[in-house]
Amino acid sequence: ETGVTQSPTHLIKTRGQQVTLRCSSQSGHNTVSWYQQALGQGPQFIFQYYREEENGRGNFPPRFSGLQFPNYSSELNVNALELDDSALYLCASRKGTREKLFFGSGTQLSVL
Amino acid sequence: DQQVKQNSPSLSVQEGRISILNCDYTNSMFDYFLWYKKYPAEGPTFLISISSIKDKNEDGRFTVFLNKSAKHLSLHIVPSQPGDSAVYFCATLGGGADGLTFGKGTHLIIQP
Numbered sequence: 286e287t288g289v290t291q292s293p294t295h296l297i298k299t300r301g302q303q304v305t306l307r308c309s310s311q312s313g314h315n316t317v318s319w320y321q322q323a324l325g326q327g328p329q330f331i332f333q334y335y336r337e338e339e340n341g342r343g344n345f346p347p348r349f350s351g352l353q354f355p356n357y358s359s360e361l362n363v364n365a366l367e368l369d370d371s372a373l374y375l376c377a378s379r380k381g382t383r384e385k386l387f388f389g390s391g392t393q394l395s396v397l
Numbered sequence: 398d399q400q401v402k403q404n405s406p407s408l409s410v411q412e413g414r415i416s417i418l419n420c421d422y423t424n425s426m427f428d429y430f431l432w433y434k435k436y437p438a439e440g441p442t443f444l445i446s447i448s449s450i451k452d453k454n455e456d457g458r459f460t461v462f463l464n465k466s467a468k469h470l471s472l473h474i475v476p477s478q479p480g481d482s483a484v485y486f487c488a489t490l491g492g493g494a495d496g497l498t499f500g501k502g503t504h505l506i507i508q509p
Contacts, residue, residue: 289440318496320496320497327401327486327488327499327500327501327502328441328486328497329499330494330495330496330497330498332495332496333495333496340495341495341496342495343494343495343496375440375441377440383490384429384431384443384446384490384497385443385446386441386443387443388440388441388442389440390438391440
């Protein structure tokens with residue numbers, strides 16, 4: 286039990302639609318990051334938020350955006366969905382050490 | 398261009414024997430090297446890490462070795478137990494990236 290919960294667990298969308306994924310972190314975990322894991326691949330870093338500001342981003346286009354709230358919850362928004370966006374989306378939070386992240390179980394997104 | 402490579406998609410080891418999982422990297426600027434373990438339908442969980450200034454770190458049955466000249470790290474699990482059956486991801490921190498950089502993972506199967 287990592288204390289990081291994600292919703293929904295599964296989601297099906299159509300190409301061109303928009304989607305919002307949600308994450309609730311442990312109390313006190315002021316850094317949250319999002320990862321995309323495609324089938325057969327390792328998780329790939331999307332972006333990171335610290336105290337409600339984005340302070341790091343991977344190689345993802347601007348249609349991937351996020352929000353972090355004061356109550357340790359966060360959102361990942363993806364606009365203009367493409368078929369290649371089909372993947373497991375993982376939320377991870379941490380308080381102190383950079384290397385020890387606490388991951389949620391993920392949201393499996395299917396884009397048809 | 399993959400910066401972190403796990404060349405063995407799967408590994409089968411008998412219970413009680415040593416499991417050795419390998420990982421190669423290309424960026425000599427990484428600060429930390431990590432191993433995460435992932436069970437089906439769960440998010441990755443932190444297992445062990447090693448700083449770039451060390452060459453070995455132990456935690457119970459798990460030992461990570463770092464060979465900087467070869468840009469290679471390995472995870473040793475001894476003795477292997479059935480509960481160790483999972484996908485193991487090698488990951489790195491630093492090297493100009495804001496988040497963790499993961500390999501594709503190795504599926505470890507412990508046979509009774």
